[in-house]
Amino acid sequence: MKLRSVVRGCGSYLPPKMVPNADLEGIVETSDEWIVQRTGIRARHIAAEGETTSTLGLAAAKAALADAGMSADDIDLIVCATSTPDHTFPSTATMIQAGLGMHHGAAFDVQAVCTGFVYAVAVADKFLATGSARRALVIGAETFSRILDWTDRTTCVLFGDGAGAIVLEAQEGQGTSADRxxxxxxxxxxxxxxxxxxxxxxxxxxxxxxxxxxxxxxxxxxxxxxxxxxxxxxxxxxxxxxxxxxxxxxxxxxxxxxxxxxxxxxxxxxxxxxxxxxxxxxxxxxxxxxxxxxxxxxxxxxxxxxxxxxxxxxxxxxxxxxxx
Structure with a gap:
């Protein structure tokens, strides 16, 4: 038998403000055709004033918990992947923890830029597979619009804001690729x-x-x-x-x-x-x-x-x- 980290739920959140490529034509020298041809991007969501990485991550975490049929009381680990934290410290994960009303367990950030969510899954999996935790929230949350140079058309047209999360639970498997x-x-x-x-x-x-x-x-x-x-x-x-x-x-x-x-x-x-x-x-x-x-x-x-x-x-x- 082997402990596996099984996905029990997933959720996401996108800021309501959606920005199509055409809206960027008045900001930098670009066009919808140019962006689509080179990147495949047609639109992105941008966080509003007052929305932060932690608020996006909190909304995604709540959605994932609801999908899993769980509450914050069922979670004992939060790992948040982000390169755009609200503050240098405390970690975005602890702010999400507080927003969930969770006063137990551990919460911390992982920073590996765009690979961050994969790194966060790997970290959480190690906790669950060794029995150090039972259930984990793994979150990827970003407000990249806050670190873009909006005069640089080679970068500002590429990025958007949002958050996603999954709930992982340690369950026994047979140790084969057929395991969940x-x-x-x-x-x-x-x-x-x-x-x-x-x-x-x-x-x-x-x-x-x-x-x-x-x-x-x-x-x-x-x-x-x-x-x-x-x-x-x-x-x-x-x-x-x-x-x-x-x-x-x-x-x-x-x-x-x-x-x-x-x-x-x-x-x-x-x-x-x-x-x-x-x-x-x-x-x-x-x-x-x-x-x-x-x-x-x-x-x-x-x-x-x-x-x-x-x-x-x-x-x-x-x-x-x-x-x-």
């Missing part, structure tokens, strides 16, 4: 590529928040090149294959990256969940947002084999293979 739950996680990083995707500020360097900076062509090349490693490692660890996958849920950064990655891995495009067109790149929130969409519309069903994959600034990259 997280079957394996594969994490990687390489700090040599810092200058390809970063924020040019921080409390320990400039004392400012800074803005996102990116070398788009290099990020595209590395994203497609690096994804193979962690996905194939997940297949090898579990004795599964691309043909057995029910769904591939990659980080929603760019439709061209998603398509190229699926093709390289031999994953049929009809098995790929794509939400970048309506959400933009929501960094650590993108995978749980996509999961919630695919679960709610009936695509992801109990027993499905689901591959999560992401790459983010650092560089960081990783995968998680889950039997739903």
């Amino acid at each position: 739950g997280v079957l394996t996680t594969q994490l990687r990083s390489d700090g040599r590529y810092r200058d390809k995707l970063y924020v040019d500020g921080g409390p320990g360097s400039t004392g400012t928040t800074g803005h996102l900076r990116m070398e788009g062509r290099d990020v595209f090349r590395f994203a497609v090149g690096m994804v193979t490693d962690v996905v194939e490692a997940a297949f090898e660890a579990t004795g599964t294959s691309a043909q057995e996958l029910s769904w591939f849920v990659p980080h929603q950064a760019n439709k061209r990256i998603i398509d190229a990655s699926a093709d390289k891995l031999g994953i049929a495009r009809e098995k790929v969940v794509v939400t970048v067109d309506r959400h933009g790149n929501t960094s650590a929130a993108s995978i749980p947002l996509a999961l919630d969409v695919a679960r709610k519309d009936g695509r992801i069903m109990d027993g499905d084999l689901v591959m999560l994959e992401a790459i983010g600034g650092g560089f960081t990259w990783g995968s998680a293979l889950i039997r739903w």
